[in-house]
Amino acid sequence: MRQVIALGGGGFSMEPENPLLDRYILQQCKKENPKICFIGTASGDAEGYIERFYNFFRLENCEPTHLSLFKPHTSDIKKFIMDQDIIYVGGGNTKNLMVLWREWELDVILRHAYDNGTILAGLSAGALCWFEDGLTDSYGTGYEPIAGLGILRGSHCPHYDGAEDRGSTYQKAIQDGEIGSGFAADDGVALHFIDEEMHRVVSSRPNAQGYRVDKDKETKLSSHYLGS
Numbered sequence: 001m002r003q004v005i006a007l008g009g010g011g012f013s014m015e016p017e018n019p020l021l022d023r024y025i026l027q028q029c030k031k032e033n034p035k036i037c038f039i040g041t042a043s044g045d046a047e048g049y050i051e052r053f054y055n056f057f058r059l060e061n062c063e064p065t066h067l068s069l070f071k072p073h074t075s076d077i078k079k080f081i082m083d084q085d086i087i088y089v090g091g092g093n094t095k096n097l098m099v100l101w102r103e104w105e106l107d108v109i110l111r112h113a114y115d116n117g118t119i120l121a122g123l124s125a126g127a128l129c130w131f132e133d134g135l136t137d138s139y140g141t142g143y144e145p146i147a148g149l150g151i152l153r154g155s156h157c158p159h160y161d162g163a164e165d166r167g168s169t170y171q172k173a174i175q176d177g178e179i180g181s182g183f184a185a186d187d188g189v190a191l192h193f194i195d196e197e198m199h200r201v202v203s204s205r206p207n208a209q210g211y212r213v214d215k216d217k218e219t220k221l222s223s224h225y226l227g228s
Helices: 020-027 047-057 077-082 094-103 106-115 166-175
Strands: 003-007 035-039 063-067 086-089 119-123 131-136 144-147 152-157 182-185 189-194 197-203 210-213 218-221
Touching (some): 003 020, 003 152, 003 182, 020 197, 035 047, 047 063, 063 077, 077 106, 094 131, 094 144, 106 119, 131 166, 131 182, 152 166, 166 182, 166 210, 182 189
Parallel strands (some): 003 119, 035 063, 035 086, 086 119, 131 152, 152 182
Antiparallel strands (some): 003 189, 131 144, 189 197, 210 218
16 A cells, blocks of 8 residues: 655644644554654755754654765665655745756655655655645745646645635636646645545644645545544
């Protein structure tokens, strides 16, 4: 079973007092004390970001670690990644993430891990990266189309409710054919895919939603609030 859990926003970095989404990710791995690896490439391995990851997951029933492409701790990245049960990718600059991953061939390694059953998860840039394409503000001049890894079909928009113009810009880009139809997620929402098909939408906030966005319509997806 191959799984991707894409968070529009939330988790330990945005909702440190609300563990619902991060615990949901851990629960999808049926092993005791699963190995979970944080990849913070998009934030330039910001020390505070990595520290918040460990502060949360050290208290859970798992084995947290992280991979840095700026200061690698191993020369055999493939072996290290293939040994993980869950990969959790942080947010930040999607363009930099994709460039560095391809330079290090981490894009290929992650696809092998996915095919081998490793759960792929992440938020913001760490969610968009699993799809074919989407929009990014990485260039500093509004939102621009960007290609992802294409593990999941279609496009993605995280933080759908997080900025006034993000949702409307995403809708227009689809209508204009700049990117494909796809899935959007509010902050506090996780889109859970199994074998490249939508399995479930869950949320850490009562009114947060996931959406299917096509050229001619936006459809709310049935969502389960994890706090109920």
